[in-house]
Amino acid sequence: MQQIIFDIMIKPISILGKYVILMGRVFSRPERIRMYFKQYVNELYQLGINSIGIVLLISFFIGAVICIQIKLNIESPWMPRFVVGYTTREILLLEFSSAIMCLILAGKVGSNIASELGTMRVTQQIDALEIMGINSASYLILPKILGLMTMIPFLVVFSIFAGIVGAFCTAWFAGIMNATDLEYGLQYCFIEWYIWCSFIKSLFFAFIIASVSAYFGYTVDGGSISVGKASTNAVVSSSVLILFSDLVLTQLLMG
Amino acid sequence: MIQVKSISKSFEGKTVLDDINFTFDNGKTNLIIGQSGSGKTVLMKCIVGLLTPEKGEVLYDNRNLLGMGKKEKKTLRKEMGMIFQSAALFDSLSVLENVMFPLDMFSNDTYRDRVRRAQFCLDRVNLLDAQNKYPGEISGGMQKRVAIARAIALNPQYLFCDEPNSGLDPKTSLVIDELIHDITTEFNMTTIINTHDMNSVMGIGDSILYIYQGHKEWSGTKDEVFTATNERLNNFIFASDLLRKVKTEENKNKNL
Numbered sequence: 001m002q003q004i005i006f007d008i009m010i011k012p013i014s015i016l017g018k019y020v021i022l023m024g025r026v027f028s029r030p031e032r033i034r035m036y037f038k039q040y041v042n043e044l045y046q047l048g049i050n051s052i053g054i055v056l057l058i059s060f061f062i063g064a065v066i067c068i069q070i071k072l073n074i075e076s077p078w079m080p081r082f083v084v085g086y087t088t089r090e091i092l093l094l095e096f097s098s099a100i101m102c103l104i105l106a107g108k109v110g111s112n113i114a115s116e117l118g119t120m121r122v123t124q125q126i127d128a129l130e131i132m133g134i135n136s137a138s139y140l141i142l143p144k145i146l147g148l149m150t151m152i153p154f155l156v157v158f159s160i161f162a163g164i165v166g167a168f169c170t171a172w173f174a175g176i177m178n179a180t181d182l183e184y185g186l187q188y189c190f191i192e193w194y195i196w197c198s199f200i201k202s203l204f205f206a207f208i209i210a211s212v213s214a215y216f217g218y219t220v221d222g223g224s225i226s227v228g229k230a231s232t233n234a235v236v237s238s239s240v241l242i243l244f245s246d247l248v249l250t251q252l253l254m255g
Numbered sequence: 256m257i258q259v260k261s262i263s264k265s266f267e268g269k270t271v272l273d274d275i276n277f278t279f280d281n282g283k284t285n286l287i288i289g290q291s292g293s294g295k296t297v298l299m300k301c302i303v304g305l306l307t308p309e310k311g312e313v314l315y316d317n318r319n320l321l322g323m324g325k326k327e328k329k330t331l332r333k334e335m336g337m338i339f340q341s342a343a344l345f346d347s348l349s350v351l352e353n354v355m356f357p358l359d360m361f362s363n364d365t366y367r368d369r370v371r372r373a374q375f376c377l378d379r380v381n382l383l384d385a386q387n388k389y390p391g392e393i394s395g396g397m398q399k400r401v402a403i404a405r406a407i408a409l410n411p412q413y414l415f416c417d418e419p420n421s422g423l424d425p426k427t428s429l430v431i432d433e434l435i436h437d438i439t440t441e442f443n444m445t446t447i448i449n450t451h452d453m454n455s456v457m458g459i460g461d462s463i464l465y466i467y468q469g470h471k472e473w474s475g476t477k478d479e480v481f482t483a484t485n486e487r488l489n490n491f492i493f494a495s496d497l498l499r500k501v502k503t504e505e506n507k508n509k510n511l
Binding site for chain 1: 305328337341347357361
């Protein structure tokens with residue numbers, strides 16, 4: 001019974017406390033900006049550029065599928081034909097290209113960060129940094145957080161673009177609807193703020209993915225099994241936190 | 256000189272180190288020996304500050320590590336070099352970049368000077384030819400030598416080696432031991448080595464501290480090992496038949 005109470009009540013509070021302390025170390029003054037900048041550029045490539053492919057691929061197909069599903073499910077003589085394009089755009093802008101895309105990235109980038117840092121911990125590379133007098137938390141984690149937060153707006157733009165191209169492909173190649181109707185729907189009642197909402201939300205999600213995954217990786221204790229566990233915990237925790245913060249942010253930004 | 260005074264450390268109520276007192280001398284290779292689980296690594300981690308002991312003091316030339324502020328600790332860390340059991344080289348960096356890393360981080364020299372210093376250190380461990388390779392492309396022994404080069408890059412006063420011979424064949428172990436011993440004498444460093452390799456004990460043990468179940472059981476030099484009467488030490492050192500014979504021969508020669 002005591003164990004259950006500990007797991008439910010005390011453990012999350014303890015983890016939160018450790019996470020806050022780690023973030024305190026991460027956001028301390030960097031020792032040598034030149035070295036941090038080198039790491040930052042490296043992370044832009046590792047976390048951002050390397051994710052463009054999967055973002056484009058998934059967004060393209062999801063854009064196409066959304067378009068087909070809406071066409072099939074809401075088609076009615078009472079419904080204007082441009083509604084398919086309009087709804088596809090709203091789904092892509094408001095949820096898919098920010099929240100769902102970040103959930104996908106939590107799997108790819110989150111597990112990458114957790115396993116990289118976990119392996120560094122297990123192989124004593126983090127201890128080596130500490131012995132040299134380097135703030136290992138800041139040196140390893142800060143460039144990852146800033147790198148992902150820099151790249152995420154670009155990934156959102158790529159995702160929206162690929163989703164719309166996917167939707168057009170259903171019109172051009174599958175012929176399920178008229179491309180002119182789709183184009184009209186995509187432009188109908190466009191609200192620029194929705195794009196900004198997408199960017200704002202994705203910045204929060206990027207911070208969650210990078211910092212939470214880094215926490216689980218950095219605090220690995222043990223061997224390869226612990227690295228695997230940390231990787232799983234990183235993906236699960238950042239996904240749950242993305243969903244929860246999506247709820248809060250959507251209410252704050254759109255409500 | 257590093258002095259350890261009354262160090263005690265426990266984990267979840269289990270005492271791992273119990274009131275350890277010892278002085279690690281300058282310009283000597285000081286060995287901490289003991290069975291697996293005796294507390295050698297914990298003691299070394301307490302000495303370098305990766306773990307904080309519950310009781311006691313660690314004095315680096317009379318500077319108390321445990322009473323230091325962040326800034327002082329940082330300055331002291333630049334005077335330390337450490338070789339880890341797993342070498343702990345950064346996988347994403349080449350051999351040269353690994354050795355240059357502490358220089359890039361702390362040295363104000365020009366890039367050319369930093370490269371020159373790193374190449375000097377690599378040359379010292381006979382690995383200049385491997386400077387463009389990555390840690391994954393070189394052998395375990397070479398990785399250890401790169402770790403030594405990285406550890407001495409900033410010209411440290413204190414060198415720590417956590418089981419530098421683990422996973423290496425006897426011949427490579429000998430090379431690593433001799434290298435550490437030579438570097439210690441050459442740069443007049445205070446070197447502490449954690450080991451349970453008896454070849455190291457007999458070869459480079461200028462000063463030996465034997466730990467048994469978390470407490471100091473015996474201390475002396477490599478020559479004193481042969482005449483030591485401590486039963487636990489003898490059981491540990493002369494556990495193999497070969498070494499037992501060596502001891503008998505040594506004692507016979509002394510009696511003659």
